[in-house]
Amino acid sequence: MLRKAIGRIVPSVPQWATVAVDPAERYVRAELHWEGGHADATRDHTVASLNPLTIATGIDAGTHPLLRYHDSHTGSLLGQLRLRKEGRIAVDRAGVHLYRVEKGEHYCLGWPLRPLTAWRQNRNMLRHRSTNHLNMEPAAAQQLMIAYLPPRPVVLVSLETEGHRNIFPMDLIGPLESSGLFSLALRSSNVSEPTMRTLRRLALSHPPASMKPTVYQLARHHREAVTAWNELSFPLSRSPGFDIPTVASALRIEELTIVHSEAIGSHTFFLCRIVSSDGMGTGAQLHHTAGFHQHRRRRQGMPFPEV
Numbered sequence: 001m002l003r004k005a006i007g008r009i010v011p012s013v014p015q016w017a018t019v020a021v022d023p024a025e026r027y028v029r030a031e032l033h034w035e036g037g038h039a040d041a042t043r044d045h046t047v048a049s050l051n052p053l054t055i056a057t058g059i060d061a062g063t064h065p066l067l068r069y070h071d072s073h074t075g076s077l078l079g080q081l082r083l084r085k086e087g088r089i090a091v092d093r094a095g096v097h098l099y100r101v102e103k104g105e106h107y108c109l110g111w112p113l114r115p116l117t118a119w120r121q122n123r124n125m126l127r128h129r130s131t132n133h134l135n136m137e138p139a140a141a142q143q144l145m146i147a148y149l150p151p152r153p154v155v156l157v158s159l160e161t162e163g164h165r166n167i168f169p170m171d172l173i174g175p176l177e178s179s180g181l182f183s184l185a186l187r188s189s190n191v192s193e194p195t196m197r198t199l200r201r202l203a204l205s206h207p208p209a210s211m212k213p214t215v216y217q218l219a220r221h222h223r224e225a226v227t228a229w230n231e232l233s234f235p236l237s238r239s240p241g242f243d244i245p246t247v248a249s250a251l252r253i254e255e256l257t258i259v260h261s262e263a264i265g266s267h268t269f270f271l272c273r274i275v276s277s278d279g280m281g282t283g284a285q286l287h288h289t290a291g292f293h294q295h296r297r298r299r300q301g302m303p304f305p306e307v
């Protein structure tokens with residue numbers, strides 16, 4: 001009764017929003033703050049593992065930095081993560097710093113919608129724990145959503161070698177600008193993870209937002225590899241250097257060599273170098289952002305276009 005009454009009064013805010021935005025736009029600015037310093041981390045932090053929730057950056061931000069997310073247009077603080085240094089990975093002369101997320105807050109919803117939304121989302125996660133592919137504690141999922149305040153692009157990762165071929169969606173990806181590296185966090189149970197570690201090369205297709213249904217269908221290839229390329233329902237083209245099948249209608253194709261991989265909790269963290277990057281078209285790309293960010297923007301009359 002009480003729950004129904006609350007449901008009628010208080011709007012329901014989904015955990016995630018799937019949005020169609022220009023990949024070049026910077027809607028949210030990320031900054032790392034530590035004692036005595038701060039640095040722009042907008043293109044220099046990624047998620048390295050979901051469990052435990054770990055952030056990677058090329059910036060050495062001390063032992064207990066704050067990662068703050070601001071709306072680029074208004075300057076308003078949207079949310080922040082409190083981090084604790086966990087380790088450092090050295091690759092050639094570059095360093096990548098790993099930070100465990102200790103706490104997080106966001107300011108996208110007012111009272112009482114903020115605590116009610118978290119309560120609802122946590123309750124749903126616990127109810128569907130067995131089928132929830134995130135497989136993380138509710139508090140960590142709330143912190144993960146804060147890391148998605150900047151809309152994060154979805155790409156299709158493809159690889160091919162004798163006896164193994166695959167293409168599947170990823171969004172735990174991105175540049176670590178000051179290190180010159182690009183990272184991917186892949187659940188260690190992914191069927192292509194062992195091949196990726198040994199093959200050390202892959203291609204990224206940046207799909208147009210209109211490909212959303214196809215992209216989501218390809219999620220099953222996290223568990224089972226592609227048997228034959230012609231079983232896919234969309235045209236492919238070959239990447240220029242590695243000759244790996246990629247999405248013919250992609251907005252951008254990138255080829256990556258893997259220079260380092262290591263297990264971090266639930267995920268294998270891959271550090272890569274981009275060896276080619278070809279823009280094939282312009283337009284909106286599929287991105288994910290936190291549902292509370294989209295809710296805030298809608299209330300301000302400027303929601304991201306949803307797909």
Ligand SMILES: Cc1cc2nc3c(=O)[nH]c(=O)nc-3n(C[C@H](O)[C@H](O)[C@H](O)COP(=O)(O)O)c2cc1C
Nearest residue numbers: 132133154169170171172173185186187216219222
């Ligand atoms: C759009 C999209 C992006 C994804 N990104 C990642 C990723 O970056 N890393 C990862 O390990 N899994 C990623 N996944 C895979 C999911 O976390 C999940 O493992 C997959 O959908 C299979 O789920 P199931 O095992 O519950 O069926 C992604 C899935 C989708 C649909």
